[in-house]
Structures are given as structure tokens and as C-alpha cells.
Amino acid sequence: xxxxxxxxxxxxxxxxxxxxxxxxxxxxxxxxxxxxxxxxxxxxxxxxxxxxxxxxxxxxxxxxxxxxxxxxxxxxxxxxxxxxxxxxxxxxxxxxxxxxxxxxxxxxxxxxxxxxxxxxxxxxxxxxxxxxxxxxxxxxxxxxxxxxxxxxxxxxxxxxxxxxxxxxxxxxxxxxxxxxxxxxxxxxxxxxxxxxxxxxxxxxxxxxxxxxxxxxxxxxxxxxxxxxxxxxxxxxxxxxxxxxxxxxxxxxxxxxxxxxxxxxxxxxxxxxxxxxxxxxxxxxxxxxxxxxxxxxxxxxxxxxxxxxxxxxxxxx
Amino acid sequence: xxxxxxxxxxxxxxxxxxxxxxxxxxxxxxxxxxxxxxxxxxxxxxxxxxxxxxxxxxxxxxxxxxxxxxxxxxxxxxxxxxxxxxxxxxxxxxxxxxxxxxxxxxxxxxxxxxxxxxxxxxxxxxxxxxxxxxxxxxxxxxxxxxxxxxxxxxxxxxxxxxxxxxxxxxxxxxxxxxxxxxxxxxxxxxxxxxxxxxxxxxxxxxxxxxxxxxxxxxxxxxxxxxxxxxxxxxxxxxxxxxxxxxxxxxxxxxxxxxxxxxxxxxxxxxxxxxxxxxxxxxxxxxxxxxxxxxxxxxxxxxxxxxxxxxxxxxxxxxxxxxxxxxxxxxxxxxxxxxxxxxxxxxxxxxxxxxxxxxxxxxxxxxxxxxxxxxxxxxxxxxxxxxxxxxxxxxxxxxxxxxxxxxxxxxxxxxxxxxxxxxxxxxxxxxxxxxxxxxxxxxxxxxxxxxxxxxxxxxxxxxxxxxxxxxxxxxxxxxxxxxxxxxxxxxxxxxxx
Numbered sequence: 001x002x003x004x005x006x007x008x009x010x011x012x013x014x015x016x017x018x019x020x021x022x023x024x025x026x027x028x029x030x031x032x033x034x035x036x037x038x039x040x041x042x043x044x045x046x047x048x049x050x051x052x053x054x055x056x057x058x059x060x061x062x063x064x065x066x067x068x069x070x071x072x073x074x075x076x077x078x079x080x081x082x083x084x085x086x087x088x089x090x091x092x093x094x095x096x097x098x099x100x101x102x103x104x105x106x107x108x109x110x111x112x113x114x115x116x117x118x119x120x121x122x123x124x125x126x127x128x129x130x131x132x133x134x135x136x137x138x139x140x141x142x143x144x145x146x147x148x149x150x151x152x153x154x155x156x157x158x159x160x161x162x163x164x165x166x167x168x169x170x171x172x173x174x175x176x177x178x179x180x181x182x183x184x185x186x187x188x189x190x191x192x193x194x195x196x197x198x199x200x201x202x203x204x205x206x207x208x209x210x211x212x213x214x215x216x217x218x219x220x221x222x223x224x225x226x227x228x229x230x231x232x233x234x235x236x237x238x239x240x241x242x243x244x245x246x247x248x249x250x251x252x253x254x255x256x257x258x259x260x261x262x263x264x265x266x267x268x269x270x271x272x273x274x275x276x277x278x279x280x281x282x283x284x285x286x287x288x289x290x291x292x293x294x295x296x297x298x299x300x301x302x303x304x305x306x307x308x309x310x311x312x313x314x315x316x
Numbered sequence: 317x318x319x320x321x322x323x324x325x326x327x328x329x330x331x332x333x334x335x336x337x338x339x340x341x342x343x344x345x346x347x348x349x350x351x352x353x354x355x356x357x358x359x360x361x362x363x364x365x366x367x368x369x370x371x372x373x374x375x376x377x378x379x380x381x382x383x384x385x386x387x388x389x390x391x392x393x394x395x396x397x398x399x400x401x402x403x404x405x406x407x408x409x410x411x412x413x414x415x416x417x418x419x420x421x422x423x424x425x426x427x428x429x430x431x432x433x434x435x436x437x438x439x440x441x442x443x444x445x446x447x448x449x450x451x452x453x454x455x456x457x458x459x460x461x462x463x464x465x466x467x468x469x470x471x472x473x474x475x476x477x478x479x480x481x482x483x484x485x486x487x488x489x490x491x492x493x494x495x496x497x498x499x500x501x502x503x504x505x506x507x508x509x510x511x512x513x514x515x516x517x518x519x520x521x522x523x524x525x526x527x528x529x530x531x532x533x534x535x536x537x538x539x540x541x542x543x544x545x546x547x548x549x550x551x552x553x554x555x556x557x558x559x560x561x562x563x564x565x566x567x568x569x570x571x572x573x574x575x576x577x578x579x580x581x582x583x584x585x586x587x588x589x590x591x592x593x594x595x596x597x598x599x600x601x602x603x604x605x606x607x608x609x610x611x612x613x614x615x616x617x618x619x620x621x622x623x624x625x626x627x628x629x630x631x632x633x634x635x636x637x638x639x640x641x642x643x644x645x646x647x648x649x650x651x652x653x654x655x656x657x658x659x660x661x662x663x664x665x666x667x668x669x670x671x672x673x674x675x676x677x678x679x680x681x682x683x684x685x686x687x688x689x690x691x692x693x694x695x696x697x698x699x700x701x702x703x704x705x706x707x708x709x710x711x712x713x714x715x716x717x718x719x720x721x722x723x724x725x726x727x728x729x730x731x732x733x734x735x736x737x738x739x740x741x742x743x744x745x746x747x748x749x750x751x752x753x754x755x756x757x758x759x760x761x762x763x764x765x766x767x768x769x770x771x772x773x774x775x776x777x778x779x780x781x782x783x784x785x786x787x788x789x790x791x792x793x794x795x796x797x798x799x800x801x802x803x804x805x806x807x808x809x810x811x812x
Binding site: 031032033034036037038039040041043044047050051053054082083084085090093094149152153156157160163164165166167169259260261262264265268269271272275276277278 | 357363365438441442444509535700705
């Protein structure tokens with residue numbers, strides 16, 4: 001087991017180094033100078049030069065890369081060019097919106113997808129199954145930002161049950177915070193739930209065709225008993241894999257939803273950072289998201305190896 | 317999250333909601349102002365972003381002079397002033413009893429510090445050039461300041477009203493970007509980056525105190541989200557509103573009032589005067605006659621905007637209507653092109669920054685130019701790219717941009733400026749203007765300047781950007797016009 005973990009750790013580190021290089025150099029070649037952007041149309045070239053100097057933009061690329069990486073290792077992300085506050089503080093503030101939103105959406109999508117998927121599989125080819133398949137197909141096809149706008153029009157503009165967006169802050173209370181995250185979480189969860197329900201259904205149908213289920217049925221279990229007692233647990237493995245993937249997606253992929261609901265989360269921070277050329281913020285947030293995704297993959301790998309000794313042997 | 321915390325949060329939420337319900341029946345004393353752009357920081361002397369002024373100008377920070385809602389220059393922290401006969405020495409009498417929000421007194425030393433800071437070598441003030449004529453700032457006594465100029469500058473009182481020349485205290489200046497300390501009628505309270513800025517009434521204000529107790533600026537970038545926020549009542553006013561196509565719907569709704577005032581934004585088809593064939597005045601004149609301004613205003617701005625014939629705000633007393641010189645006449649445009657040696661037209665680039673006036677206006681202009689034989693290759697750029705390629709690199713044929721700085725015709729006297737108009741006669745008019753303080757003489761020079769750039773067809777002059785926005789029908793005192801990019805809340809109140 002240990003050699004396997006070490007091997008995975010080395011690969012994790014190499015992935016991070018490669019990612020940091022790619023992020024740094026992609027951002028290097030992005031056209032647009034942060035200093036000119038901040039000073040606008042009337043500034044003289046000397047003023048721009050003075051600002052570039054004070055932002056530390058005049059050092060050579062390898063030096064700036066080194067400064068960035070050594071800073072990251074010490075937990076120092078630098079100072080935002082535009083906001084003039086430490087990037088770490090910006091990220092810490094906003095992760096408390098993006099993370100709960102992702103978890104909320106994940107829970108919603110799982111809670112919706114499980115029963116729906118099981119129902120569809122247990123009544124295969126019935127009208128229920130056909131309509132569930134139709135609705136989930138639609139759920140995958142509808143873009144989440146558009147669905148979000150519809151939710152706003154109905155629940156905020158017409159019914160007035162929710163705010164159209166924004167976030168009051170957790171200091172306004174747990175429920176006020178959750179309420180503000182509800183519409184965005186529903187908008188994010190719908191496509192995810194649709195995917196998950198379909199995966200659940202097909203995985204369950206696959207398992208129901210396996211020999212051990214037939215054996216269970218031969219022993220006298222009803223179809224439903226066989227499903228609940230034997231098939232379901234085995235069908236969960238691919239579903240859990242999808243859930244793992246979805247979490248990274250929900251965390252990193254909320255950029256558009258955060259704009260639709262004007263939530264000050266990580267996605268909006270990246271979006272604003274790009275348009276304002278606050279490149280130090282962009283690099284650090286993207287690196288953090290990459291780190292989260294790589295870490296989740298690492299944990300999933302290790303969990304598989306624990307669950308299934310064959311994997312461990314095959315890889316080490 | 318522990319259950320104790322949850323219980324506390326729940327109790328808090330209940331307490332807040334019960335506390336808020338009765339308050340809804342009393343006259344409101346707080347306001348939420350929607351704005352599309354979030355300020356990058358809160359120090360108006362540190363960058364060009366108009367959003368900084370929107371939030372802070374006259375609410376938190378004040379200058380020696382200040383803009384009134386009609387664009388007039390009024391006394392600010394200076395109660396009165398006198399100008400020497402040669403126009404070089406300005407003596408300002410400061411108001412007494414003005415305190416910064418941290419409790420310290422505002423006096424002549426603070427004025428000296430603030431103005432000298434603009435001109436310092438390491439200054440990052442975006443409008444440094446406006447104050448380049450200031451030679452020295454002297455403290456006469458704690459309430460009198462003498463500013464000596466190297467040469468007369470008739471615009472100095474006007475320039476001092478800009479947000480870039482607000483007065484700050486040396487003790488707090490370094491932190492103004494995140495914790496602004498000024499002298500204004502509102503005290504900065506909190507800034508949740510990406511979401512909102514909050515300020516509260518300044519109880520120790522030197523002038524008439526603000527009527528509102530609390531102002532929250534809420535930043536909503538997406539036009540659809542802005543629409544929803546207004547409709548749902550999350551914001552009380554949204555100015556300028558980013559999607560003009562929604563304004564008729566607000567207008568029809570009795571809960572709202574639509575405002576369409578004036579701004580200082582001349583929207584122009586900027587032309588690279590050094591790039592062939594645009595370096596030929598005949599070609600530029602042809603372009604001017606090929607453009608149908610009203611079609612652009614109707615198509616891109618849904619009818620909001622005032623056509624202009626030169627780079628000057630139509631509401632300014634010295635404005636001259638020169639639209640006739642560039643009336644819509646495609647046949648004349650074709651004839652001029654033939655005269656200039658391009659009977660079959662030519663090809664050039666049209667680079668468009670993000671605002672809808674540029675993106676939508678660009679499509680319309682491209683089609684109007686095609687009708688006279690000029691093909692344009694459109695590229696949509698982000699602001700940062702636009703600054704890099706067009707503004708700094710001068711790598712463009714045509715672009716559309718709104719010049720929002722007030723009274724900025726002086727940019728035509730800068731040969732290195734991105735449209736690269738280099739004309740000695742015009743530069744002389746501007747030098748004379750700076751050396752003149754006599755109002756009658758200045759009026760004449762301003763008119764001559766407008767005429768000169770219209771005669772030379774430097775750029776295509778399209779329209780004056782309208783200050784369009786939506787306001788809760790019960791809200792009074794919101795500025796209709798935007799002489800500077802400010803959302804001055806000092807006189808705003810709720811009608812019962």
C-alpha cells in the first residue's frame with residue numbers, strides 16, 4: 001500500500017508543478033497591462049510606469065514565477081492589484097460562499113437523483129421511466145444560467161419569495177444565508193441531478209442483469225427485494241465516481257451562476273479579476289481550484305485502492 | 317457548524333426579521349443603490365475607474381471645489397477664493413470646523429499634502445496632467461491656502477472639483493484604498509469585495525447633514541441580474557442602467573421612474589489619423605457623411621442620446637451645433653471617396669470595446685459604411701485589450717468609445733493621443749484657452765476649438781451618452797445629469 005501512496009503523491013506533486021507553470025505562462029501571455037487598465041485614458045506614460053513599478057510588474061518572468069511559488073508555499077498569495085488587499089483574504093472571504101453553494105447543490109442533486117434513478121430502473125420501460133428519461137434529457141439540455149434566470153423571474157420578480165440575488169453574509173444568520181443560496185443551488189443542481197439520475201438508472205439496470213441478482217431471484221426474492229438488498233449497493237460505485245467529479249465541477253463551474261445571482265464567490269472573483277487584469281488574483285484562484293481537483297482525484301484513487309485490492313496490485 | 321452556532325444563527329435571523337417588519341411602515345432612511353461596476357478600490361486619487369467616484373465622490377470625499385448637479389462649480393471645502401490678475405495665484409479660504417471622519421481637523425496642511433501628493437514623482441494619480449501647472453502650494457494660515465501656478469490655467473477651479481483632487485489627511489491617505497477617510501456627509505462603514513459598499517450618515521458633518529442614515533452600493537455586473545434586482549425591489553435605484561432596452565418596461569411600471577439626463581460622455585467613432593487612407597481628411601469627411609447618427613441612437617441606445625457634431629457636450633453654454641457639417645448623405649460620401657482616390661472604397665479595422673454603445677453601434681456603423689463601399693473588419697475587444705492595442709498600440713483604423721471626462725476637448729492637442737491628431741492651430745487654441753481667464757474670451761476659444769476639429773473631421777462625432785437609469789418613484793434628490801461620474805447621495809430622501 002505504501003509504495004502506491006508514495007507513487008500517487010509524486011504524481012500529485014508533478015501535476016501541481018506542471019499546472020503552476022501552465023497557469024503562470026498562460027497568464028503571462030494574456031494581452032493587456034494591469035497598470036494601463038487601472039489608469040485609464042488620461043494617464044501619462046510616466047504615471048503608468050510608476051504604477052507598474054509599484055505593482056512589481058517590471059521584474060523578469062522567472063523571478064516573478066519564483067516569487068509567486070515561494071509565496072504560495074508559505075500561504076502568501078500576494079496583494080491584489082486592484083483591491084489592494086491580500087489575495088488570501090479575498091479567497092478566504094469568498095470560499096465561504098462558493099463552498100457552501102457547491103455542497104448545497106451537490107446535496108440537492110443527490111437527493112433528487114437517487115430516488116428518481118431508482119424509480120426509473122425499477123419500472124423499466126413503463127410510462128414513469130419514459131417520462132423520467134424525457135425530463136432528465138431536458139434537464140441536461142437546459143443551460144443552468146438560463147434556468148437560473150427563469151427561477152429569478154418566477155420566485156423573485158413575480159412571487160417575491162426570494163431576493164433576485166446577492167448574499168447577505170453569514171453574519172445575517174444561517175437561514176438568511178441558505179435562503180440566498182437556494183435559487184443558485186437549484187439552478188446548479190438541475191443538470192447535475194439529471195446526469196446523476198440517468199447514471200443511477202443505467203448502473204442499476206446493469207447490476208440487475210448480473211448473475212448474483214439472478215441467483216437472489218432464484219432463491220425466491222421478488223424483483224424489488226433483489227433490487228434493494230443486492231443490486232443497489234453494487235450499483236453505487238459508478239454513481240459515487242460521478243459525484244466526486246461533480247463536486248470539482250460545481251466548485252469551479254459556478255462562474256456564470258455567480259454572475260446571474262450576483263453572488264460574491266470565487267467564480268465571480270476570477271471573472272472580475274480577468275476583466276480588470278488583476279492577474280495575481282486570477283493565477284492564485286485558478287491554482288487553488290486546480291489543487292482542489294487534483295486533491296479530490298488523489299483521495300478518490302486512494303479510496304479505490306483501499307476498497308479494491310486488485311487496483312493496488314495492478315498499479316504498484 | 318456546531319449546533320450551538322446554528323441555534324444562535326437561527327435566533328439571530330428571527331430577531332432580525334421581527335425587527336425589520338414594523339420598520340417597513342415608517343419612512344425609509346436607508347437606500348440600496350445598484351451599480352454595474354464595482355470600484356477596484358475606494359481612493360479616487362489612485363485610478364481612473366469611474367466607479368471609484370460613483371461611490372465616493374462628495375459622499376465620502378470632498379475637494380476644494382465641487383460639481384453641482386447641473387455641472388456648475390460650487391464651493392466645497394473652500395468657502396471662497398480669489399485669483400490674482402495674472403491668473404497665476406489662487407487663494408482659497410477654507411471652511412472652519414471641518415473634521416475628517418477619524419475626528420481630526422481638516423486644515424491648510426491637509427490641502428497642501430493632498431495637492432502635492434498628486435504631483436509627486438511616484439504619484440499614480442490618473443489625472444496628474446490636469447494639475448501639472450501647480451508650482452507650489454503654500455499654507456498662509458490654518459484656513460488659507462495659496463496655490464501658485466507656473467502658467468495661467470483657466471480650468472483650475474474646474475480641475476480641482478474632480479474626484480482626483482479630493483482632500484485627504486496625511487495620516488490616513490495610505491489606507492484610503494480600502495478604508496477611505498474623508499470629510500463628506502457619509503462615513504465609510506464596510507466593503508464586502510465583489511458585493512457591496514456600506515456607508516452611514518456623518519453626524520459631525522460641517523454642512524447640511526444627509527437625510528439618509530445609511531447608503532449601500534450593491535454591485536451587479538450582469539444586465540439581466542440588474543433587471544431582476546430592480547424588479548424584485550432589491551435595489552432602490554440603478555444608475556446608469558446597463559440595458560437601455562429594459563427602460564420602457566420600467567417606464568410603464570408605476571413603482572419606478574426612468575431618468576434620462578445628460579452626461580459628459582461624447583461617444584465618437586475614433587479614427588486613426590495617421591493610418592492610410594484615414595490620414596486623408598477627405599476620407600474622414602466621407603465617413604462622417606456616411607453615418608446616420610439617429611439610426612445609431614435608435615438602434616444601439618433605444619433612442620437615448622443626443623446627436624453631436626463635434627467633441628463637446630450639448631448642454632455646455634459654449635456648445636456650437638456643427639451637425640450640419642457632417643449630415644447623413646451617402647451620395648456625398650461616395651463622391652468624396654472618389655475624389656480622395658478610392659472610388660471603390662477601401663478596407664479598414666473597427667475595434668470595439670465591451671459597452672453596448674460600441675458593440676451595437678459598431679454593427680450599425682459597419683453596415684452604414686458598407687453602403688458607401690467601406691469594408692470594416694470588426695473585432696470585439698475586452699477593455700484591457702482595447703487599451704493595449706488601440707489606446708497604447710494605436711493599432712486600429714476605427715473604434716467607438718465614449719470619452720466621459722468632462723470638458724476634455726484638450727485631448728485633441730496631444731499629438732501622441734491615440735487618434736493622433738497633430739495640428740498646430742488647434743494646439744495654439746488650447747494654449748490660449750489655458751492662458752485666459754476672461755469668460756467671454758474663453759467662450760470664443762472653446763467655440764473655435766469645436767469648429768476646428770469638426771472642420772478637420774478628426775473623428776466621427778456620434779452622440780452624447782445619456783445618463784439613463786431607473787429610480788424608485790418615491791425617491792427624491794437623485795442627480796438627473798452626470799456632470800462627473802458621481803452618485804451623490806447627500807440630498808437624497810424618501811417621500812412619504
